[in-house]
Structures are given as C-alpha cells and as structure tokens.
Amino acid sequence: MTQGFDTERWHGIEGLVLVSAAAGVFMRTPPLLLLAGLGIVLLGYVRIATLDEVSIQVERELSDSTPDADDEVTVTLRVTNEGTRTLFDLRLVDGVPPALAVSDGTARLGTALRPGATASTTYTVTAIRGEHTWDETVVVARDPSGAIERRETFHTETTMRCEPELAATADLPLRGLTSQYTGRVETDVPGSGLEFASIREYRHGDPIRRIDWNRRARTGELSTVQFREERAATVVLVVDTRSEAHVAPATDAETAVERCVDAASIAFPALLDSGDRVGVAAFGPEECWLPPSGGGDHRARARRLFATHSAFSPAPSDAAFFPSIAMRRLRRRLSSDAQVIFCSPLTDDYAVSVARRLEAYGHAVTVVSPDPTSTESLGARLARIERDLRLRDLRRAGVRVVDWGDEPLGVSLERAEAGWSR
Amino acid sequence: MSEITRQPTRPGTAMALSAAGLSVLVLAVTSPAAALLSLLAGIVLAGGLTRGSRRILDAAGGIYVLALLLGGLGDAGSEVLLLAAIASILAWDIAENALSVGDHLGRETDTTRLEVVHAATTLVVLTVGAGMVFAIGTAASGGQPITAVVLLLVGVIALVAGLRR
Numbered sequence: 001m002t003q004g005f006d007t008e009r010w011h012g013i014e015g016l017v018l019v020s021a022a023a024g025v026f027m028r029t030p031p032l033l034l035l036a037g038l039g040i041v042l043l044g045y046v047r048i049a050t051l052d053e054v055s056i057q058v059e060r061e062l063s064d065s066t067p068d069a070d071d072e073v074t075v076t077l078r079v080t081n082e083g084t085r086t087l088f089d090l091r092l093v094d095g096v097p098p099a100l101a102v103s104d105g106t107a108r109l110g111t112a113l114r115p116g117a118t119a120s121t122t123y124t125v126t127a128i129r130g131e132h133t134w135d136e137t138v139v140v141a142r143d144p145s146g147a148i149e150r151r152e153t154f155h156t157e158t159t160m161r162c163e164p165e166l167a168a169t170a171d172l173p174l175r176g177l178t179s180q181y182t183g184r185v186e187t188d189v190p191g192s193g194l195e196f197a198s199i200r201e202y203r204h205g206d207p208i209r210r211i212d213w214n215r216r217a218r219t220g221e222l223s224t225v226q227f228r229e230e231r232a233a234t235v236v237l238v239v240d241t242r243s244e245a246h247v248a249p250a251t252d253a254e255t256a257v258e259r260c261v262d263a264a265s266i267a268f269p270a271l272l273d274s275g276d277r278v279g280v281a282a283f284g285p286e287e288c289w290l291p292p293s294g295g296g297d298h299r300a301r302a303r304r305l306f307a308t309h310s311a312f313s314p315a316p317s318d319a320a321f322f323p324s325i326a327m328r329r330l331r332r333r334l335s336s337d338a339q340v341i342f343c344s345p346l347t348d349d350y351a352v353s354v355a356r357r358l359e360a361y362g363h364a365v366t367v368v369s370p371d372p373t374s375t376e377s378l379g380a381r382l383a384r385i386e387r388d389l390r391l392r393d394l395r396r397a398g399v400r401v402v403d404w405g406d407e408p409l410g411v412s413l414e415r416a417e418a419g420w421s422r
Numbered sequence: 423m424s425e426i427t428r429q430p431t432r433p434g435t436a437m438a439l440s441a442a443g444l445s446v447l448v449l450a451v452t453s454p455a456a457a458l459l460s461l462l463a464g465i466v467l468a469g470g471l472t473r474g475s476r477r478i479l480d481a482a483g484g485i486y487v488l489a490l491l492l493g494g495l496g497d498a499g500s501e502v503l504l505l506a507a508i509a510s511i512l513a514w515d516i517a518e519n520a521l522s523v524g525d526h527l528g529r530e531t532d533t534t535r536l537e538v539v540h541a542a543t544t545l546v547v548l549t550v551g552a553g554m555v556f557a558i559g560t561a562a563s564g565g566q567p568i569t570a571v572v573l574l575l576v577g578v579i580a581l582v583a584g585l586r587r
Contacts (some may be wrong), residue, residue, distance in 0.1 A: 009518060014583055016487050021575045023491055031503045032494035033571065034559045038507050040578050041551030047585040088539055091526045106426070108531040110523055112539035121531075140526055144543040146519060 004148040010046045017043060049143040051150055055083040056113075058092070058137050058154040067127040069164045072103065077137070078120040081113035088112050089142035090119075095135025097160075099314040100125040101252070127162045129261065131308035134158040163307035166299060168270035170410035173417055174233050175364035175400065177339050183232025184274040193227035200224055233339050234277045234292045237264040238330065238358075239312065240344030240351055241284030242323075246316040247347055249374035256345035258314055259370035259404070263343045265306045266409055267368070272299055279338075281330060283354065285321035286311035289333060323350060331361060339364045345372045346390045347383070359399050366400040368409075426528035430471045433534045434520020437541055438513050442467055445486070445509035449493055452502050456493035460510065463489055467517055474524070479517050486510040500559060504552045508545070515544050 017039035024032030056079050063074040077094050081087050094107035105123030113119055136153040174185045190197045192210070199212060202222035212223045239260045248255045264280065271278045272294060279292030280302055288311035290302060306312055334340065340363045344351040359365040369391065373384035394401050402409075402416040442464035450457035463485035470478030490510060494503050519540050523533050 007522075014579065017579060020487070020491065020494075021572070021579075024494065025572050027495055029494055030559065031498060031500045032491065033575070034500050034555050035490060035494055035503055035507055036575060037555035037559070038504060038548070038552050040575075040582055041555060042511065042548065043579070044582045044585065045547045045551070047582055088543060089536060091523065091536070093526070106528060106530045108426075108527040110527045110531055110533035110536040112536055144540070145547075146515075146522070146540070 004051045004143075004150045007142070007146060007149045009146050010042075013039060013043050013046065046145045046147045049145045049147045051141060051143040051148045052083065052085060054087065054090075054139060054141045054150055054152055056080060056087070056090070056139065056154070057082050058139075058156050060094070060134060060137075060156045060158045062158065062160055064127075065159065066161050066163070069127060069129050069162055071127045071162075072124050073127050073160065074122055074124050075107070076120055076122045077107070077109060078118055079109065079111075079113070079139075080118045081115050084115055086112070086114050087141055088144040089146065091140040091142075093138045093140075094123075095137055096125065097132035097134060099128060099130060100132055100160075127160065128314060129162050129164055129258070129307050130313055132160045132162070161308060163303055164265070166265050166269040166303050166306070168266065168273055169408070170266050170413050171270050171274075172267045172341065172366070172368075172413065173420075174235065174271075174276070175339055175366060177337060177362075177364040178231035178233045179277070179337050181232040181275075183230060183276055185231055185233050185276075186228045187231050189229040189231070190226035191229035193230045195228045197226045197228045200226060232275050232277065233271075234279070234335060234337055235267075235271050235339045235341060236279040236281055236292060236334055236363075237267060238281045238283050238340055238342045239264050240342070240354075241282045241286065241288075241311050241317075242321060242350075243285070243316045244348045244350070245284070245345050247345060247372045249372055249376075249380075255314060256347070256370050256372040257312070257316075259372075260343035260345070260368075261306055261312045263368045263370065263404065263409055264341075265302075267341055268302050268306075269299060278302075280305060281333065282309075282311035283326055283330065283342075283344075284311060285317045285319040286313075288312070291333070292335070292338065323354075327354065327357065331358075334358075334361075334363055336362065339366070341366045341368060343368045343370075345370055346387055346394075347372065349390065352390045352393055355394055355399050356397050359397060366402070367394055368402045368404060370404045371406075427530065428525050429474050429529050430517070430520040430524040431527075431529055431531075431533050431537065434516055434523060434537045435471050437537065438471065438517035438520060439464070439468060441509050441513035441516060445489075445506050445513060448502055448506045448509060449489065449498065453493045453496045453498040456489045456496060456498060456506075459485060459489035459492055460506065463510070464513070467513060471517055471520065474521060476518070476521060479514065479521065482517075483514045486514060500556065504556060508548045508552055511548060512541065512544055516541050 017036050021036035059078040061076040067073050092109040096107045103124050103126045107123050109121040111119040136155045139152050141150045178185050202224050206224040210225050212225050215223050245257050246255050277292040277294050280290040282288035288309050340358050342355050346369045355365050355367050374380045391401050404412040446457050446460045449460050463482045467482035
C-alpha cells in the first residue's frame with residue numbers, strides 16, 4: 001500500500017497569511033488582520049487533512065465475455081466505498097487491454113463516495129480477435145482539501161475471449177509440391193485423374209478403362225491414356241509476426257499482422273476442406289507451431305490458436321527476436337514435401353529473404369501480402385514503391401505473390417491467379 | 423473517443439470563473455481599484471485554465487492576494503473583504519482542482535459530482551471560518567494593544583503550522 005503524499009497544492013499559504021497580518025499590523029487596518037485570520041482557518045483545514053487507506057471494491061462486468069469480432073461490448077465499472085469514511089475525491093482509471101479501443105464513453109470515473117455507496121461508469125469497447133485481460137485499475141484519492149493524495153491499484157480479474165469462426169471465404173490455389181496422398185492439387189505426375197496429360201504405349205497391367213480404344217481401332221496398337229494425378233498437399237501457413245509487420249496505413253486501421261492472421265484463418269479451413277494437411281507457424285518473437293494435420297479437432301485447435309495465441313496478439317511483443325534461429329527452427333519443422341504460404345506485409349527485405357530461402361530449400365512458397373502502405377505522405381509513397389519492388393523481386397524468383405489491397409482476399413486471389421503460370 | 427483531452431474540466435472551469443466574477447462584484451461595492459485588480463486576476467485565471475498551466479493559476483492567486491491587500495488597505499470594510507476573500511480562494515481552488523482532475527481523467531469523463539463536492543466542502547469551510555473570524559473580530563474590537571494581537575496571530579500560526587497530519 002502506498003503512503004499518501006503531499007500534492008504541494010497549498011504551499012505558500014503560511015507566507016501569504018504572515019504578509020497579510022504584517023500589513024494589517026503595520027498599517028493598523030483591522031480588516032487585513034481578519035483576512036489573516038481567514039488564512040489561518042484555511043491553513044488549519046489543510047494541515048489537519050488526513051486520508052486513510054482507501055478501502056474500496058472495484059467490480060467490472062462485461063455485457064459479453066465471448067463476443068464475435070467487431071461486436072460492441074459494454075463494460076460496467078463499479079466502485080463501492082467499503083471504508084467507514086466518506087471519500088471526497090476519488091478518481092479511477094480502468095486498465096483497458098492495450099489491443100482494445102474504447103469506442104464510446106470513457107474508461108475513467110471521478111466521484112465522491114459516502115461509506116457503502118456505489119458509483120459506476122459504462123464504456124464500450126469494440127471486440128477484436130484474441131484473448132484480452134484487463135489490467136489493474138489505478139485509483140487516485142485525495143482528501144477534501146486536496147492536500148494529500150494516495151495512489152493505489154486494484155486488480156479485478158476480467159478476460160474477454162473473442163474467437164472468430166474460421167470461414168473459408170476464398171479458395172487458395174496451391175502449387176505443385178504434394179504428398180503421396182490423393183487430394184485436389186493437380187500435379188504433373190501422369191496417372192489416374194481427370195485432366196488429360198499424355199498417351200503412352202500400353203504396358204502389361206494397365207487398367208482396361210484407360211486404354212485408348214479409338215486409337216486401337218484406328219491403328220491396331222494398344223495405348224494407355226494418362227491423366228494428371230491429383231494429390232493432397234501438406235501446407236504450412238507461416239505468419240509474419242515480427243515487430244516490423246505491426247504496421248498499419250493509419251492509426252486506427254487494422255495492422256498488417258491482423259490481416260495476415262485473417263488471411264491465414266481464411267486459407268486454413270479452405271485447405272482443410274479440400275483434404276490437404278495444414279499446419280500453422282508464427283515467424284516472430286513469440287513461438288507458435290501447430291504441426292500439419294487434418295480433421296475436426298485440428299480445425300478447432302487452429303481456431304483457438306488464431307484467436308488466443310500470444311504470438312498472434314494484435315499488440316507487438318516485447319520479447320527479443322533472433323531471425324536466424326527462428327528461420328532454422330522453421331526449416332527443421334517443415335517436412336520436405338511441405339508447401340509454405342507465407343503471410344507477410346513485406347515491409348522489409350528480411351521478409352523477402354525468408355520467402356526466397358524457403359523457396360530455395362524446395363518448399364513451394366506462396367506469399368500472401370496485405371498492403372499496409374498508404375499514399376498520404378512522401379515517405380509513405382516511398383515505402384509503397386519499395387514494397388512494390390520487393391514484390392517484383394519475389395515474382396522474378398519464381399515465388400507466387402498475392403498482393404492483397406483493400407478488397408476482399410478472394411478478389412485479390414482472382415487477380416493474382418490470372419498472372420500465374422501453372 | 424479513445425483520445426483523452428487532458429485539459430481543465432468544463433464544470434470546474436465554469437464554477438471557477440463564476441467565483442472569480444463574484445469576487446470582482448463584491449470588491450466593486452466599496453473598492454473599485456481592488457475590483458480592477460481582481461478582474462485582472464480573473465482574466466489571468468481564465469488564461470491559466472485555457473492553457474492548462476499550474477504556473478499561470480498560481481500567478482492569478484498572487485494577484486488575488488494583492489487585490490485583497492489593496493482592498494484591505496483602502497476602506498473596503500471587513501465584511502466585503504472577507505466575502506471577496508472567500509470568492510477569490512474558491513476561484514483559485516476550483517480552478518486548480520479542475521486542472522488536476524482534467525489531467526487525471528480528461529475532459530470527456532463526467533466529473534461534475536466530484537468537483538461540486540470539492541467546491542462545496544471548500545465553500546463550507548471558508549464560510550464557517552470567515553464567520554468565526556468575523557465574530558472574534560467584532561467581539562475583540564476594543565482597545566487591545568497591537569502587540570498582543572500580533573503575538574496572538576503568530577502563536578496561532580505556529581500552532582497550526584505545527585499540527586500533525
């Protein structure tokens with residue numbers, strides 16, 4: 001518990017009282033002596049002021065502790081004076097989680113409280129993905145004259161968990177690197193499938209269904225039609241969560257990390273639905289790894305991971321980050337047939353080198369890059385040009401790039417797909 | 423809405439300026455010169471509230487003291503002087519409180535109750551104090567030697583200053 005401290009508000013009163021008294025005596029004017037008398041009363045009032053330990057109870061109530069994203073959640077902060085004395089001057093500042101923005105009202109309360117009385121304030125926050133825990137409430141109390149002040153903190157456990165549903169609103173086309181399992185990705189491997197690939201000489205044991213009977217009728221030779229084999233892929237969604245990726249075009253806009261996680265949580269169910277094995281990794285100071293797998297449990301795990309894992313928190317982490325160690329760890333975890341979908345705003349050259357290195361190691365890389373740049377200032381335009389150059393660099397290196405602007409991800413994918421070679 | 427305007431609160435500003443106006447009006451009854459000085463103090467006080475500066479508020483407090491001294495040295499009369507003193511102290515106190523509340527809670531928070539309670543407490547203390555002082559003053563207005571009065575004052579100041587919290 002903190003001690004009360006002097007606010008130095010009334011310093012100098014003694015001097016003014018003495019000046020007034022002296023002037024009164026010197027000029028023999030009784031009114032000035034009365035003025036000095038009033039000053040002494042005030043001085044006494046200030047000197048006898050005391051402030052006991054603040055015994056209050058702080059309660060916080062959420063209208064919905066598990067809201068959907070972008071829901072408005074009303075927070076009610078209640079404070080009750082549990083002491084035996086009136087608190088004349090009580091100021092509370094609530095510890096709103098850093099990632100949440102107060103959209104209506106203020107998370108602050110100033111009041112005077114009789115013993116047993118309760119005051120409350122309500123404010124509204126806009127829910128965003130993640131697990132948000134309220135910090136301590138800071139309480140400042142003063143005695144009636146304002147001469148002594150006490151600061152204390154009260155902790156009330158409140159957590160809001162916002163786990164958006166994973167919705168596959170866009171279909172992410174994969175590249176040719178696949179596992180041996182049957183799936184949806186068309187490969188260049190000839191075999192059974194749907195799309196015609198080639199015709200070769202009949203070999204003993206080929207299925208009768210795949211014999212080209214027209215050709216047999218025309219030339220009398222047996223030949224076998226081959227199709228492009230469709231196989232399942234192993235995909236790892238790597239989200240760039242480095243502090244460099246915590247950038248936004250405007251102060252109240254979504255950060256690139258937020259949009260990267262959005263992109264990953266759109267791609268995840270889409271890939272899972274098409275039979276691919278999907279994993280999740282964070283490339284940033286906070287460690288996060290969900291090994292590639294499939295099934296309903298895996299989907300639920302991923303949903304929780306995207307919503308509440310600290311690596312994907314909307315506020316940047318303070319932990320130290322060693323890129324080369326993270327890179328090595330990521331490589332070790334990626335199986336040789338794993339494709340990588342790298343979600344990064346590409347705000348620096350290191351992100352480019354990550355994509356290029358993964359591509360070089362044989363993991364077919366697709367970069368989904370939300371555009372965090374704006375055209376507001378000269379510097380912002382420069383950053384945009386630099387990012388454009390990085391995108392071009394990647395495309396030249398054979399990496400597929402989806403440049404995701406303000407439109408929905410599906411639209412960007414459509415546009416990007418038109419420029420890709422199969 | 424998430425931005426906080428760390429400026430003196432509106433209710434406090436309104437009350438402080440009202441008290442400042444009252445001080446000018448009371449002094450204007452008997453001592454126009456002191457009233458003018460008090461008006462100047464009020465303007466400085468308003469400036470301090472606009473700028474949100476504690477220093478300027480303290481300067482206004484200093485000018486108030488000068489105005490009261492001027493009124494006392496003139497022939498303002500005890501009643502007028504005490505009333506003006508109550509109004510002036512109240513103006514400074516409320517203004518300084520509005521500054522600190524605004525600094526802690528910002529202008530968007532509803533702090534009317536907090537500030538009204540603060541102003542009322544100060545007003546009650548000053549009124550009761552002024553009543554006491556006035557009563558003692560009237561009762562003792564005889565031919566006491568000035569040295570006795572001085573010693574009494576110094577003694578009381580020493581006593582009060584020595585009070586433990």
